[in-house]
Amino acid sequence: MQNLSKNQQIIFDLIDKSPEPLKAYTILYNVQKKGIKAPLQVYRALDKLVEIGKIHKIESRNAFIACHNSSCQVAKATAFSICEICEKVTEISSDSLSKYLANFKDKDGMKYIKYNLEFFGLCKKCKVK
Amino acid sequence: MQNLSKNQQIIFDLIDKSPEPLKAYTILYNVQKKGIKAPLQVYRALDKLVEIGKIHKIESRNAFIACHNSSCQVAKATAFSICEICEKVTEISSDSLSKYLANFKDKDGMKYIKYNLEFFGLCKKCKVK
DNA sequence: TTACATCTTGTTATATTATAACAATCTAAA
DNA sequence: TTTAGATTGTTATAATATAACAAGATGTAA
Structure with a gap:
């Protein structure tokens, strides 16, 4: 468990408090006031955060969310559900699934x-509508 | 089972005979001699081919491979193994996995x-080295 | 066969996502 | 304290993907 560098911390905080996955350039726009000016600064922090398991990349959306599942920090074994209407993304923590x-x-x-698994469908809210 | 349009057929043929996933611009360079000149022509064909299940997108690689698993044409339920060294991609057809x-x-x-599942590891060949 | 809707194509321009290359600075462990 | 590795800053550019508009092809139902 290493400490994050300045840029890594700024970017992790932003992603961690976001209710939805964030894209790299959305992150960039949101941290420019904190002195992070260039895409590469964002991508470098993202690469590192992914590598140490603090965030995950949603490959089908080119977006990043914070990890709230301590077990995947090591394994890099991730699973998500993605709503095709509202784009809500939820990390799945299922022992049975990960064991399988x-x-x-x-x-x-x-x-x-x-591995990376992305389920697509409608979330509860969007299903009702 | 619809027929493919001209551009769709050209692009499907290229992907189908490729031993590895192809990227959109690699496809573009390879079909320019057949009159497909613009990225959008490629992307439109790719979108359609994905939609009807003739090809799949490998999300983590932004690349496309032909489907050789008749069952996923309808389901859009896909699974692949990806070698992290040689980048070989294999579609997984496992009844047990798809049922699970x-x-x-x-x-x-x-x-x-x-859903889309991408397993990462080393292929047989690369494991030996 | 016509008329209509839908799909497909062609084209230019532009948006979005991501990395190359180089130099300077910080940080932690021997 | 020195030194290797990580991090930062910066400019430029590469790679991936879509917007917008116009025209042509296709099939399908009256």
């Missing part, structure tokens, strides 16, 4: 400790 | 018919 996927063997008998 | 994921319920009891 960690033990899954492909046809060559290969196992994977690293 | 199709029946998976999140903590709200929600099921998802649509």
Whole structure:
């Protein structure tokens, strides 16, 4: 558990308090007043935060959310549900799912400790409408 | 099962015969001699091909591969293994996996018919080296 | 067969996402 | 305290993707 650098902390705080995934350039616009001026400064912090498991990238959306699941910090094994209407993203913490996927063997008998799963559908709210 | 349009067919043929996922601009360079000159022509064909299930997008790589698994054409439920060294991508066709994921319920009891799963690791060849 | 809707194409321009390259500064451990 | 590694700052550019508009092709139902 290492300490975050200045830029990493600024960017993590922003993502952590956001109710929705943030895109790199949205982050940039929001931290310019804190002295972070260039895309690369944002991407470098994002890379590091992803690497140490503090945030995850939602690949299908090119956006980033904070991790609230202590177990995936090591494993880089992530699962999300994404609402196709309101774009709400929720990290899934299911022991059964993570166990199933960690033990899954492909046809060559290969196992994977690293994966990313994105479920798509409608969230509760959008389903009702 | 609809017929493909001219551009869709050209682009599908290229992806289908490629041993590896292709990126949009790689596709563009390879079909310019066939009269497809602009990115948008490529992206439109790709969108359609993804929509009808003839190809899949590898989200973490921004690349496209042909589908060889008839069942996902309808379901849009996809799973891949990706080698982190050689970038080889293989579509996973596992009844057990697809059944598990199709029946998976999140903590709200929600099921998802649509998902994308990307496993990361080393392929057989790269593991040996 | 016509008329209509829908899909597809072509084209230019631009938006969005991400990295290269180089130099300086900070930080923590030996 | 020195030194390796991490972090920062900066400019430029690469890579990925969409907007907007006009025209042509296609099929389908009256």
